Amino acid sequence: MRPFAGLIDSILVEEPADFAFDGSLSRLHAVAAWVWMTRDLAGDAIDSARVEDGSLTAGELEPVLPLMLTRAAEAIAESDRDSEARRRLRVQLGGDEAAERLPVLMAALRGRALLVKAQAFGKAVNGITEEAGLVAALQSMPLNDRTALAFLMHAAMGQVSNPSRLAAAALKLSGSASEAAVVRAGYAPLIDAMLAHAQNQLHVLQPSGPFADIDLVCQSLDRFHRLVRAVTSHVELERNGRWSLVLSRLTRKVSERIEPRLRNVVPDLNGAMRRLREADRLDPDQLLAALNGIYLLATLRDCKDSLALNAAFEQTWLQSGQALELHLNRNLELLRANPDDAVVGKRLDVGIKMAEIRFNPEYAETLRRARATAMKR
Numbered sequence: 256m257r258p259f260a261g262l263i264d265s266i267l268v269e270e271p272a273d274f275a276f277d278g279s280l281s282r283l284h285a286v287a288a289w290v291w292m293t294r295d296l297a298g299d300a301i302d303s304a305r306v307e308d309g310s311l312t313a314g315e316l317e318p319v320l321p322l323m324l325t326r327a328a329e330a331i332a333e334s335d336r337d338s339e340a341r342r343r344l345r346v347q348l349g350g351d352e353a354a355e356r357l358p359v360l361m362a363a364l365r366g367r368a369l370l371v372k373a374q375a376f377g378k379a380v381n382g383i384t385e386e387a388g389l390v391a392a393l394q395s396m397p398l399n400d401r402t403a404l405a406f407l408m409h410a411a412m413g414q415v416s417n418p419s420r421l422a423a424a425a426l427k428l429s430g431s432a433s434e435a436a437v438v439r440a441g442y443a444p445l446i447d448a449m450l451a452h453a454q455n456q457l458h459v460l461q462p463s464g465p466f467a468d469i470d471l472v473c474q475s476l477d478r479f480h481r482l483v484r485a486v487t488s489h490v491e492l493e494r495n496g497r498w499s500l501v502l503s504r505l506t507r508k509v510s511e512r513i514e515p516r517l518r519n520v521v522p523d524l525n526g527a528m529r530r531l532r533e534a535d536r537l538d539p540d541q542l543l544a545a546l547n548g549i550y551l552l553a554t555l556r557d558c559k560d561s562l563a564l565n566a567a568f569e570q571t572w573l574q575s576g577q578a579l580e581l582h583l584n585r586n587l588e589l590l591r592a593n594p595d596d597a598v599v600g601k602r603l604d605v606g607i608k609m610a611e612i613r614f615n616p617e618y619a620e621t622l623r624r625a626r627a628t629a630m631k632r
Contacts, residue, residue, distance in 0.1 A: 256306075258282070258289035260313040262320075263363045265370050265410040268451060269458035271508075274501050276447040278405030280359050287353040288360050295347055296326040324364060331357060362402050373407040377414030380421065389424035398441035408448040418449055418485035432491045434498060446486055450501050453482040457505075460512040469547040473554040479509060480558035487561075510563040513555070517567050520548035521574045528582035528606055530589065535598050542605050549575065549609045579613055582606055583622060590629040600630075 258267075263285065272281045293306045300319050305311040334341040334354075345354045363370070376392070383389050397403050415421060422445070426432050429440035437443060459475040483502065486492075492499045527538070527545035552568075552575060559568050586603045590596060603626055611619035 256286055256289070257309050258285040259364065260311050260316045262313050262316065262367045263360075263370065265374055265413055266363055266406055268455045271457055272454060273504065274450055274454050275356070276405060276409075276444070276451060277359055277362075277402060278407075278409035278444055278448055279451045280356060280363060284348075284353040284356045285360060287349045288357065291347045292323050292327055296330065297323045320364065324361065327357075327361060331361075363406060366403060366406055369403060369406060370410045373410035374414050376407070377411035380411070381414070381416050386420075386424060386427070389420055390427055393421070393424050393428055393442070393445075401441075401444065404441070405444040405447065408444045409451060412445075412448040412452050418482055419488065421445065422449070422485040422489040426489050432489060434490055434493050434496055437490060446490065446498060449482045449486055450498065450505070453479050454501075454505055457508055457512070460509060469550050473550060476509075476513070476551075476554050476558050479505075480561040483561040506561065506563050509561075513551075513562065514564060514567055516548070516551060517555070517564065517571050519544075520552055520571050521578055523548045524575055524578050524582070524609070528579070528586065528602060530586075530599065530602075537598055537601055542602070546605060546609060549579075549612045553612050576613060579606065579609055583610060587622075587625055587629060590626065594630045600626075 257264075263280070266279050267282045267285055268279045270281060270283055272279075272283075275281070289306075293301050293303065297319060300322055301316075302311065305315075330340075330344060334344040341354075345351055348354050348357070380389065380392060383392060396407065412418065425437060425440070425442040425445050429436040429442060431437075437446060456475040456479040459471055483506070486498065486502065490498070492502070523541065523544045527541045552572060555562070555564065555568055556572065559565060562568075583603070583606050586599055586606060589599045590603060593599070603622075607619050607622045607626065610622055
């Protein structure tokens, strides 16, 4: 189900979403509110079948939205006056948390036009090359309207490719790198948005079996690293401050999701590259798992400063390099002994691809020449 026909997609975050701020909303809470508003408040004004199958468009929702907002505001006001109405509202929304986040939802819907502009702003930031331009862009933000600023920052951050540049510009405007100075200058929502987007990478990294999409996982890790480094490399965080605690929790959670997969890299590599004693054959799933493991390892090499995996990474990095070289040499020897062995040839091809990722393209090219020479014998 796509809540509110996508009108507020740019501020929605996926579970787990322990860190919450006024510029983002859990998709779980948005769906609960969407069901409540379309079923209990505006059932007479909206096509429930179109809501259920997700075919309702933003253009079709727009004319009905003012009525929905008016009725929702009346229901919220009644719940503030009457305990029974408050209990009923919480039941309809599925819990206290969703009810407590209703003001954020209402503000986002009322300011939905701002969200479109915010995304355009985020894309425009990527094209600003001079720091002075970024400073001027941040100065144009509505610092006196914290609600609008929070939404704007979160919606924009989803489009910003290099958040570090925005953090540097905000610090220049703050006059100091201290956390307190950033807050005083009004740019706390910028850092909050970075942390919310960093947290939003967690759902991609859930430990649920082999990676279905290794590219997506690696992109998510890289995005997490960029967002975290944008904060930690610029802002002087207070030891027990709110942002430090959030970062510590996020670092731990991402690391806990990645470490089990890190432990599988070398076993998967050995299983994929080792020749079977009887009826040697290729196992496509195992070859893919090994290749994915090396892709993950290469990504972690670039992102490890934002994770708590240094010891595990260093050990796996060393062991994978040693194991891969050993298997490559063994498979080359087997191919020299029997150039017609298609299974060994294919296994070697995958191994060379892994060497290109784990070592460098030059080493991989040397291996390809050695493979070609072996085939001529």
